[in-house]
Amino acid sequence: MFSKTLHISTSPHIRQGMSTDMIMRHVVYAMMPLVIFAVVSFGINALLVIVTAVASSVLTEHALCRWSGKSSTVSDWSAVITGILLGLTLPPIFPLWMTFLGGIVSIAIGKFVFGGLGSNAFNPALVGRAFLQAAFPVAITTWHPSFLEGRFYSISKSVAAFPFSTPVVDGISGATPLTAFKFDKVTADTADLAFGFISGSTGETSAVLIILGGIYLAVRKMMNWRIPVAILTTVFVLSGILDLIDNQVYPSPQFMLFSGGLMLGAVFMATDMVGSPITPKGVVVYGAFIGLIVVVIRIWGGLPEGVMYAILLGNALTPHIDNLIRPRVYGTKKTKS
Amino acid sequence: MQKNGSKGEKNSTDTVLNLQSHTFRHGVHPPENKEETNKLPIRQFPFSPLIILPMQQHIGAPSRIIVKEGQEVVRGQLLAEANGYMSVPVHAPVSGKIRKIAKVPVISGQMTEGIYIETFHYSGQEVNEGIPISLDTATPEQILKGIQDAGIVGLGGAAFPTHVKLKIPEGKVCGHLIINGIECEPYLTTDHRVMLEQANDIFIGIRYLIKATGAKQVIIGIEGNKQDAADHLSKLIPADLPVTVQVVPVKYPQGAEKMLITSLLGKEVPSGGLPIDVNAVVVNVATTAEIGRLLPHGQGIQERVITITGPGVKKKGNYLIPVGTPLRYVLEQVGAAENISEVYMGGPMMGVAVSNLDISIVKGTSGIVVFGEDNIPKTEKIFPCIKCGACVDACPISLNPSKLGILAKSEGYDTMAEEFHLMDCFECGSCSFVCPSNIPLVQYFRLSKGIIRKRNAEKTAKANV
Ligand code: SF4
Ligand code: SF4
Numbered sequence: 001m002f003s004k005t006l007h008i009s010t011s012p013h014i015r016q017g018m019s020t021d022m023i024m025r026h027v028v029y030a031m032m033p034l035v036i037f038a039v040v041s042f043g044i045n046a047l048l049v050i051v052t053a054v055a056s057s058v059l060t061e062h063a064l065c066r067w068s069g070k071s072s073t074v075s076d077w078s079a080v081i082t083g084i085l086l087g088l089t090l091p092p093i094f095p096l097w098m099t100f101l102g103g104i105v106s107i108a109i110g111k112f113v114f115g116g117l118g119s120n121a122f123n124p125a126l127v128g129r130a131f132l133q134a135a136f137p138v139a140i141t142t143w144h145p146s147f148l149e150g151r152f153y154s155i156s157k158s159v160a161a162f163p164f165s166t167p168v169v170d171g172i173s174g175a176t177p178l179t180a181f182k183f184d185k186v187t188a189d190t191a192d193l194a195f196g197f198i199s200g201s202t203g204e205t206s207a208v209l210i211i212l213g214g215i216y217l218a219v220r221k222m223m224n225w226r227i228p229v230a231i232l233t234t235v236f237v238l239s240g241i242l243d244l245i246d247n248q249v250y251p252s253p254q255f256m257l258f259s260g261g262l263m264l265g266a267v268f269m270a271t272d273m274v275g276s277p278i279t280p281k282g283v284v285v286y287g288a289f290i291g292l293i294v295v296v297i298r299i300w301g302g303l304p305e306g307v308m309y310a311i312l313l314g315n316a317l318t319p320h321i322d323n324l325i326r327p328r329v330y331g332t333k334k335t336k337s
Numbered sequence: 338m339q340k341n342g343s344k345g346e347k348n349s350t351d352t353v354l355n356l357q358s359h360t361f362r363h364g365v366h367p368p369e370n371k372e373e374t375n376k377l378p379i380r381q382f383p384f385s386p387l388i389i390l391p392m393q394q395h396i397g398a399p400s401r402i403i404v405k406e407g408q409e410v411v412r413g414q415l416l417a418e419a420n421g422y423m424s425v426p427v428h429a430p431v432s433g434k435i436r437k438i439a440k441v442p443v444i445s446g447q448m449t450e451g452i453y454i455e456t457f458h459y460s461g462q463e464v465n466e467g468i469p470i471s472l473d474t475a476t477p478e479q480i481l482k483g484i485q486d487a488g489i490v491g492l493g494g495a496a497f498p499t500h501v502k503l504k505i506p507e508g509k510v511c512g513h514l515i516i517n518g519i520e521c522e523p524y525l526t527t528d529h530r531v532m533l534e535q536a537n538d539i540f541i542g543i544r545y546l547i548k549a550t551g552a553k554q555v556i557i558g559i560e561g562n563k564q565d566a567a568d569h570l571s572k573l574i575p576a577d578l579p580v581t582v583q584v585v586p587v588k589y590p591q592g593a594e595k596m597l598i599t600s601l602l603g604k605e606v607p608s609g610g611l612p613i614d615v616n617a618v619v620v621n622v623a624t625t626a627e628i629g630r631l632l633p634h635g636q637g638i639q640e641r642v643i644t645i646t647g648p649g650v651k652k653k654g655n656y657l658i659p660v661g662t663p664l665r666y667v668l669e670q671v672g673a674a675e676n677i678s679e680v681y682m683g684g685p686m687m688g689v690a691v692s693n694l695d696i697s698i699v700k701g702t703s704g705i706v707v708f709g710e711d712n713i714p715k716t717e718k719i720f721p722c723i724k725c726g727a728c729v730d731a732c733p734i735s736l737n738p739s740k741l742g743i744l745a746k747s748e749g750y751d752t753m754a755e756e757f758h759l760m761d762c763f764e765c766g767s768c769s770f771v772c773p774s775n776i777p778l779v780q781y782f783r784l785s786k787g788i789i790r791k792r793n794a795e796k797t798a799k800a801n802v
Binding site for chain 2: 009010011012013014015016018019020021022023076116117118119224273274275276277278279280283322326327328329330331332
């Protein structure tokens, strides 16, 4: 019944000027250094993975909109973000056909079935990533060393694996620092971690570039800085306490902060506005919760990495946080809940 | 810091500084766009050959017409009397002849009862003198009656009858009288000019208001972008008046009564309550000046100061325009562009878009902002709510506009009102202003509130059968 009145010019007659597609576009800009660094460190394979993820997400979004008779929402840039994020979380030699499938699942299951942009409960890229993790547990944990010679022209056999064939793992394997710690108790040098001279998913290795991207968005008020700050502080404090208790068993807090997908997840995935709480207090609770789960999974769980699940759990908690944490309405004593 | 009355030696920065750190929560900072008119003195607008006067220029019952078609009237003469307590009279804005009494168009798009006056061309337009209300001898009731008889309503835009607002209910006291010189709407400079040019009227008005309300203390609240007005007024405060001028940082919607009370006094008006519930009464500064100007002469409102601005007009300025002047005439006089495509009365945040140029200036018109075809902001694309939280961080009432918007779409009106305090929304527009998805939140809320009010009225009606 409101559909008609939507087009009437009503007050306010001026707008601040920030628009949703503009925010999304700037998130893409903020991720570009990561993409470039991924290509520099992992070569052409990483580029192929990321491009494939983006292409598949965008095509899926377009096709689904057309199929459901709506105008295409590709121009809001959100599918591009999903594609890049998915690509950045995959190993650099991940088979392209699996990548493509991941993009389809991200958009179709992660977003479209919920009702499209704004209605998705979970970060779509993580939904796609979780699917790939479950479907192809070996391929998704097959790491690859960075800065290999010849990385700019040799396409890995794994990457080019024929659809539905099991990829051949190229002879070299490079354990990620987290895996190395989890299973061998070897920790990496913090400076190497921070600058990304390590093995890992395509886009998660350079913490410094991730932080710079985050600052860019936070300054432009296109990202809620409280989320990464809450997550990282929680992880740092909790692992700091554990480190004090026994630094033989538990990794150092610096190592926890800079390893694995934590930085990428905290800055670019947990901050997805749709899946995070709406109030400033709410996002702090959300961030602290995610940080806690990350530490619990990494240290006591069976997996080396827990960021993805932590964020998905955080997304699931968001509606409840919003329900419980409501600002006190002006002129009322207490929030009615 | 507040400092009372003592004059002479006090320097202006001392008086006008607001060292109290309260402010209302949230709010927004739209571009002010005031510099094009805030230096322009108030000028008398020409008298239109035809005046079209609606009888409903205020909140409450329409005024009752007491003149006949064909009758000649003098400027300031009573044309229609108040129809009950919640109503005010209407006076002749010009000397002329009543051409007809018929329906006239108003901004809501409806037609209401009204009077058409042909202006006498060669009349000097002197104003009819009435019976003065004496400051020394009048009782509070006589002053309130005098304010009603002068046809005074809130000139800030709300057009609520001022005498009703000033009536202190049994058992309440007015501790603070707040004179609202905030003018937080972008573009408008009406109150700014009034403060610079009508200080004398303002202080006489304050005297009447103090007598009427029994206020112990008077605060003139002014935003930091009008420091010149604050300095000017604080220099002129009469020694015997308990008046302070307080300058508060610019933030929209500070001019809203409740927000201003919070900024100045640090108190919140209870939900559903009135300023007097925290011992305060708020009166707009132009309304105050009008009281000070009219009551000593027993006259009624004939004209008001209006800012005419926006990229679509050539002769921007602050004009003293007779009530009832047709908008079309006003736009012609100020050299509005041929291709004007958007005109609104009031400021850009809460003003109402005009759909018909045949409506006229009314008592509540504080500004006219005009956009030409080439300079209207293009209609922005609407995206789904992305839960960015910008609206939550903007709402001065701390509502959740995102949630309310989603509920409005699914017609969850009861939940909106009962659980999410929809009725506390005063349509300030801050949420829509910041929304990156361009969702017309305020429009949703306006419609939803209308539906809820109607439902409640039906319920009460049923219960009374
Ligand atoms: S219009 Fe209503 S909901 Fe929106 S910011 Fe103003 S008070 Fe809050
Ligand atoms: S500002 Fe708009 S997009 Fe953002 S949460 Fe509010 S309604 Fe949703």
